[in-house]
Amino acid sequence: MKPARSLTDLVAAGLMTEADAAAMAGVADRYAVALTPYVLDRLAGAAPDDPVAVQYIPAPAEAYSTEDELADPIGDHSHSPVKGIVHRYPDRVLLKPLHACAVYCRFCFRREMVGPGGDALSAGELDAALAYVRSRPEIWEVIVTGGDPFLLAPRRLRAIVQAVAAMGHVGVIRFHTRIPVADPARVTPELVAALRADGIASWVAVHVNHAAEMTPEAAAAAARLADAGIPLLGQSVLLKGVNDEAAVLEALFRALVRNRIKPYYLHHPDLAPGTSHFRPSVERGQDLVDALRGHVSGLCQPTYVLDIPGGHGKAPIGRCAIETHGGDGHGIRDYQGRRHRYPG
Numbered sequence: 001m002k003p004a005r006s007l008t009d010l011v012a013a014g015l016m017t018e019a020d021a022a023a024m025a026g027v028a029d030r031y032a033v034a035l036t037p038y039v040l041d042r043l044a045g046a047a048p049d050d051p052v053a054v055q056y057i058p059a060p061a062e063a064y065s066t067e068d069e070l071a072d073p074i075g076d077h078s079h080s081p082v083k084g085i086v087h088r089y090p091d092r093v094l095l096k097p098l099h100a101c102a103v104y105c106r107f108c109f110r111r112e113m114v115g116p117g118g119d120a121l122s123a124g125e126l127d128a129a130l131a132y133v134r135s136r137p138e139i140w141e142v143i144v145t146g147g148d149p150f151l152l153a154p155r156r157l158r159a160i161v162q163a164v165a166a167m168g169h170v171g172v173i174r175f176h177t178r179i180p181v182a183d184p185a186r187v188t189p190e191l192v193a194a195l196r197a198d199g200i201a202s203w204v205a206v207h208v209n210h211a212a213e214m215t216p217e218a219a220a221a222a223a224r225l226a227d228a229g230i231p232l233l234g235q236s237v238l239l240k241g242v243n244d245e246a247a248v249l250e251a252l253f254r255a256l257v258r259n260r261i262k263p264y265y266l267h268h269p270d271l272a273p274g275t276s277h278f279r280p281s282v283e284r285g286q287d288l289v290d291a292l293r294g295h296v297s298g299l300c301q302p303t304y305v306l307d308i309p310g311g312h313g314k315a316p317i318g319r320c321a322i323e324t325h326g327g328d329g330h331g332i333r334d335y336q337g338r339r340h341r342y343p344g
């Protein structure tokens with residue numbers, strides 16, 4: 001089976017009608033479409049509201065942007081001193097060696113930047129990006145993202161890891177990827193080995209939004225990484241129509257922890273163009289996070305965060321459980337909503 005890279009391919013796969021494809025030609029011209037053979041196989045016969053299908057199949061609502069939406073919602077460009085680097089916080093940088101992905105998520109926060117061909121860094125540009133990191137001893141963590149860095153050949157991944165490890169001042173290299181759930185066979189022992197080097201800790205953050213994505217194949221891919229000693233984090237986006245129910249989030253986070261993936265962030269969706277149909281209210285997100293507290297262990301609870309538009313960084317946006325009563329101590333809310341006093 002071949003990847004689907006167009007609306008025509010989606011019609012041929014039975015995932016879209018010809019009428020819908022005709023209505024969405026403009027959407028597909030603007031935002032890349034791709035589903036891997038693995039995802040296509042997984043979606044065979046799926047209903048249109050399947051929680052995995054709606055993450056990848058274009059929808060008519062993508063044609064409409066709200067006034068608040070931004071082409072670069074988290075301000076990558078304004079924090080990019082060198083091509084391929086985003087330096088937003090003092091002690092860490094994003095390194096973006098490519099802007100291509102195996103699948104294109106319809107809610108992607110970088111949807112104006114990612115696509116086939118993906119503006120990969122040339123060898124010289126990658127050298128310049130690495131030189132930027134090398135010359136700044138305050139950089140302790142390098143987050144390799146994109147696009148999806150696991151699309152790179154193991155040889156190229158290994159070269160990046162070795163170069164960063166050799167700098168000496170970088171303690172952690174972290175990869176952000178959707179590949180373990182989008183094309184798990186690509187997580188080969190060779191790729192896993194390429195991620196590790198002496199003198200640096202390698203972490204992998206896996207983007208997963210629904211428990212249904214943690215298939216036996218995805219679980220095996222995660223296991224190959226975890227068994228190699230690579231700690232795994234889960235990054236999830238709160239998405240209307242995919243996971244905006246407490247039971248669905250609970251199942252997702254339990255599935256991640258069961259597979260040795262610690263849920264790290266639950267992202268409120270960014271203001272990417274044409275994605276308002278995916279965005280629940282912040283209050284809805286807070287209610288969902290509150291509903292999980294106490295009912296699943298801390299292992300299963302990520303931090304609910306929002307990237308402040310314009311590139312001002314992440315902020316935790318869950319409700320605070322503590323209130324200060326002037327000089328008279330604090331009020332603390334337990335997981336059942338009851339209030340208790342805490343002195344001091």
Ligand code: SF4
Nearest residue numbers: 101104105108147178
């Ligand atoms: S894998 Fe990540 S970068 Fe690629 S389309 Fe999905 S959200 Fe965007």
